[in-house]
Amino acid sequence: MPSDTPPVLLTSPRLNLALLPPDGAARVLAYHEANRDHLGPVSPARPDNFFTVTWWRSRLAQDAEDWRRGLALRLFLLPRESPLSSAPVLGSVSLTDIRRGPLQSCELGFGLDHRAQGQGLMSEAVRAICDYAFGLLGIHRIQANHLPENHRSAAVLRRLGFLEEGLARELVLIDGRWRDHVLTALLAPRPPAK
Numbered sequence: 001m002p003s004d005t006p007p008v009l010l011t012s013p014r015l016n017l018a019l020l021p022p023d024g025a026a027r028v029l030a031y032h033e034a035n036r037d038h039l040g041p042v043s044p045a046r047p048d049n050f051f052t053v054t055w056w057r058s059r060l061a062q063d064a065e066d067w068r069r070g071l072a073l074r075l076f077l078l079p080r081e082s083p084l085s086s087a088p089v090l091g092s093v094s095l096t097d098i099r100r101g102p103l104q105s106c107e108l109g110f111g112l113d114h115r116a117q118g119q120g121l122m123s124e125a126v127r128a129i130c131d132y133a134f135g136l137l138g139i140h141r142i143q144a145n146h147l148p149e150n151h152r153s154a155a156v157l158r159r160l161g162f163l164e165e166g167l168a169r170e171l172v173l174i175d176g177r178w179r180d181h182v183l184t185a186l187l188a189p190r191p192p193a194k
């Protein structure tokens, strides 16, 4: 496999979900540049050099390290019909803050290119990463938070079976304002009773 071919971790009917190597920085940057207005309003403050290849090269190296250490899994959505080494980035889905011991929990995050919305791609990706979390990773509880007015995000989570658990006041600093977030979670499926 050429060194710039990303390792595919998961597949879904229409997507490869992959950790991208540092060589993929330009593709991730192109995705974020095309989605500044779409992702910015729901994202925490970004570093000054966020929109540079240099920042993304180092961030992708950090993603690999975080995954190696079992701290976080940040995957990119790539169309299955495109070669892995050149497929455009359609979005991202992540499990971060992976906690072991008596918690076995993590935080789910996701974002999709504005031009790829309305096709069920994110629901497909979230289903795949949740199955992986509850299966091979042995996670018990996946938490996801969203702004109250983020109805598309709420719909994805509802579709996957996440339940609302409350409202966290002033949870995240976005664009200089502390913003309330709706708390939701999905629990690992229980084995069928015998």
Ligand SMILES: CC(C)(COP(=O)(O)OP(=O)(O)OC[C@H]1O[C@@H](n2cnc3c(N)ncnc32)[C@H](O)[C@@H]1OP(=O)(O)O)[C@@H](O)C(=O)NCCC(=O)NCCS
Pocket: 038, 039, 042, 109, 110, 111, 112, 113, 116, 117, 118, 119, 120, 121, 122, 123, 124, 145, 146, 147, 150, 152, 153, 155, 156
């Ligand atoms: C949140 C976000 C990922 C949702 O995108 P989305 O396209 O609505 O979600 P999906 O890809 O799962 O697509 C679902 C839509 O496709 C439709 N659809 C079409 N084919 C489908 C299929 N095969 N399966 C499921 N849904 C399908 C659904 O009916 C739904 O459309 P609707 O909203 O008109 O009912 C996107 O809006 C986004 O990136 N927002 C900005 C970032 C963000 O908010 N992230 C979350 C922060 S908490």
